[in-house]
Amino acid sequence: MTELLTGAHVMCRVLLEEGVDVMFGYPGGAIMPFYHALPEFPTLRHVLVRHEQAAAHAADGYARASGRPGVCVATSGPGATNLVTGLATAMMDSAPVVAITGQVPRNMIGRDAFQETDILGITQPITKHNVLVQDAELLASELREAFAIAREGRPGPVLVDVPKDVQNQKIEYEGRSRQHQSAARASRSVPAGSRLFPRACGDLREAAELIATAQRPLIMAGHGVLLAAAYDELRCLAERTGIPVITTLLGISGFPESHPLHLGMPGMHGEVHVNRAIQQADLILGVGLRFDDRVTGNTAAFAPRAKIIHVELDPSEVGKNVPATVALLGDCRTILRELLRAVSPRDCKDWRAEIAGLMKTRTEQYRGDLSPEGILQVLDEETKGRCTIVSDVGQHQMWVAKLYPYERPNTHITSGGLGTMGFAVPGAIGVRFARPEEPVWAISGDGGFQMNMQEIATMVQEQIPVKMAIFNNGYLGMVRQWQQFFHGRRYSATPIWSPDYVKLAEAYGVAGWRVENAGQSREAIRAAMAVPGPALVEFLIEQEANVFPMIPPGASLSEPIEGEPAPLVSA
Amino acid sequence: MSGGLTLSVLLEHDLVTFTRAVGVLRRRNFPIKSIAVGPSATPGLARLTIMMEADQATADRAARQLEKIIGVREASAFPAGEGVARELALVKVRAARERHAELLDIALLYKAAILDESADGAILEVSGSEAFVLSFLRALEGFELVEVARSGAVAVGRTSGSPIPVTQTSEAVQ
Numbered sequence: 001m002t003e004l005l006t007g008a009h010v011m012c013r014v015l016l017e018e019g020v021d022v023m024f025g026y027p028g029g030a031i032m033p034f035y036h037a038l039p040e041f042p043t044l045r046h047v048l049v050r051h052e053q054a055a056a057h058a059a060d061g062y063a064r065a066s067g068r069p070g071v072c073v074a075t076s077g078p079g080a081t082n083l084v085t086g087l088a089t090a091m092m093d094s095a096p097v098v099a100i101t102g103q104v105p106r107n108m109i110g111r112d113a114f115q116e117t118d119i120l121g122i123t124q125p126i127t128k129h130n131v132l133v134q135d136a137e138l139l140a141s142e143l144r145e146a147f148a149i150a151r152e153g154r155p156g157p158v159l160v161d162v163p164k165d166v167q168n169q170k171i172e173y174e175g176r177s178r179q180h181q182s183a184a185r186a187s188r189s190v191p192a193g194s195r196l197f198p199r200a201c202g203d204l205r206e207a208a209e210l211i212a213t214a215q216r217p218l219i220m221a222g223h224g225v226l227l228a229a230a231y232d233e234l235r236c237l238a239e240r241t242g243i244p245v246i247t248t249l250l251g252i253s254g255f256p257e258s259h260p261l262h263l264g265m266p267g268m269h270g271e272v273h274v275n276r277a278i279q280q281a282d283l284i285l286g287v288g289l290r291f292d293d294r295v296t297g298n299t300a301a302f303a304p305r306a307k308i309i310h311v312e313l314d315p316s317e318v319g320k321n322v323p324a325t326v327a328l329l330g331d332c333r334t335i336l337r338e339l340l341r342a343v344s345p346r347d348c349k350d351w352r353a354e355i356a357g358l359m360k361t362r363t364e365q366y367r368g369d370l371s372p373e374g375i376l377q378v379l380d381e382e383t384k385g386r387c388t389i390v391s392d393v394g395q396h397q398m399w400v401a402k403l404y405p406y407e408r409p410n411t412h413i414t415s416g417g418l419g420t421m422g423f424a425v426p427g428a429i430g431v432r433f434a435r436p437e438e439p440v441w442a443i444s445g446d447g448g449f450q451m452n453m454q455e456i457a458t459m460v461q462e463q464i465p466v467k468m469a470i471f472n473n474g475y476l477g478m479v480r481q482w483q484q485f486f487h488g489r490r491y492s493a494t495p496i497w498s499p500d501y502v503k504l505a506e507a508y509g510v511a512g513w514r515v516e517n518a519g520q521s522r523e524a525i526r527a528a529m530a531v532p533g534p535a536l537v538e539f540l541i542e543q544e545a546n547v548f549p550m551i552p553p554g555a556s557l558s559e560p561i562e563g564e565p566a567p568l569v570s571a
Numbered sequence: 572m573s574g575g576l577t578l579s580v581l582l583e584h585d586l587v588t589f590t591r592a593v594g595v596l597r598r599r600n601f602p603i604k605s606i607a608v609g610p611s612a613t614p615g616l617a618r619l620t621i622m623m624e625a626d627q628a629t630a631d632r633a634a635r636q637l638e639k640i641i642g643v644r645e646a647s648a649f650p651a652g653e654g655v656a657r658e659l660a661l662v663k664v665r666a667a668r669e670r671h672a673e674l675l676d677i678a679l680l681y682k683a684a685i686l687d688e689s690a691d692g693a694i695l696e697v698s699g700s701e702a703f704v705l706s707f708l709r710a711l712e713g714f715e716l717v718e719v720a721r722s723g724a725v726a727v728g729r730t731s732g733s734p735i736p737v738t739q740t741s742e743a744v745q
Binding site for chain 2: 319
């Protein structure tokens, strides 16, 4: 059975077949045929954002929370280029996103037509794959392939660029069953990198041997644990071997934080005992992480005594930043299962006692009584740990990472690799669609919030009950902190004015509260959770609060700054 | 060839895949000396040869990055000594008629073909290792070189690759 359909209808059909239930987008000239067809598919919910960047972040948030590809849609030219930051964010953090863009008609490509841009060229380095579909006959297979590529192996964003006349082109559509195996699919080249290298049994034995004999072993768990949902496997392996677990920024919520084997976050803002443990370790079992510079500090001085077992899906990551003694290639779940069978029980008691000796109870020091720590503690109590937190980028991101106790899998979502300010608010919109039953908090600083606060309108129009928290210190705080530590307190371009956020919320028809002292936190958080729709809470925190400890950029993990630098001596 | 690494890449023969491959080498800052591309023995696939001034580990990292590209079928790196590399150069030389004999002598010495000859010069073709081609160009220094086009090296590893099915080879040759 074939039907005569336009390319636009084929696109909608394929989205349905791929199980898409929501997409985030913004219409425009070159994508109009698609939007013309869309109302005929009522189960394909479309969320109109206020800026295409937000569409990409929302698709990313949806993908991270659901594990399924998130979809964003934009028109050609400026619509497509506005997706760029969001796609780069998804690429760096391995989130499966499918971006669909309209393109000028085929006969106008290359003539600098109105709203024409080479989005394929622009997004080539920041997508896992991208394609310009030049014939509606190929549309179904290319779109399906886009979903498959986004999802399979190490996930990532895929962009599909569709000229307007291809969207209007009528073709005989055969439906999923037959076209699925059509010529285009058959000719698909399997990316060489996704072919996993045969894992020699010797490697697994060697890894098990290293784990059995190490005196000071550590597990460093990254985003790969969340991507493979290897939570149980990670916990079992840690418990079977007694090896303490460190979670990287994107590995947070991959391992319950109340667990006695949980150590904390490593790296630039990692706790001192975590970084010290790394520097003393004789074995690091890295699970699904890429040893980013924010994690390792100076790589030459990173874990100088340690052999490294690198559990990794992407062969290009092995040896990229740190040399691996043994590489176990595959998804974390599979590999950890194999490792579990191969390792024998032990408990690493002496080593854990040694680490415990490194721990200092560090009380965060703030001048005002409204501390980030206090706010996050109240948030934990009021949500009873049942919420997903989407953070932005900067100082608050580090506080949110370190001071909220994540117990449930995949409940901490943030832009790690690219460090995209403005991610939290639109990201949380996507997360909420993946978790309609769960409270979702978008926590931003006053800088990042102002980068995408236009999306409050999206929440109102589409009735998306995201709760927004703003940690307002009147500065671009992380940059200010660097200026304080490394640039002689020259606060160049970091003081930032904010509007009255409560009035702003009101203007959008959203409930808002301002919290100026610790006593008001609980009431405001409770009230925000009680309103059915979106809500906003602004916390006026200390202006020059700093994130401690801190490893200066390029320094080794052994050189933390643990407290306020000495005041400058005036000349 | 002295030192260096050869990256041999089999990829889909289209501009998009080619720019992806070249793009990843550029943005990851791999030290590339030359790039040559042309059809392979398999229809629809091209062979890309990249010469790198790098150690084996760096070249392997480049190969792993290339293999992530959709459309790249295989990528492998081998030291120059483990393969055979050749490049081709076309050289347009200006020479007065009385010096043509001298030009011919150099061409003979380097087994260079004379593709075109006119009253005021010639176009020569030479192939060989990079060092050989450079030596040839130096030998011509006494003449006025009007234009030089070098192909960049293509290379075949002694142990790399796998047999190509006969049917594909014959198709490719037609």
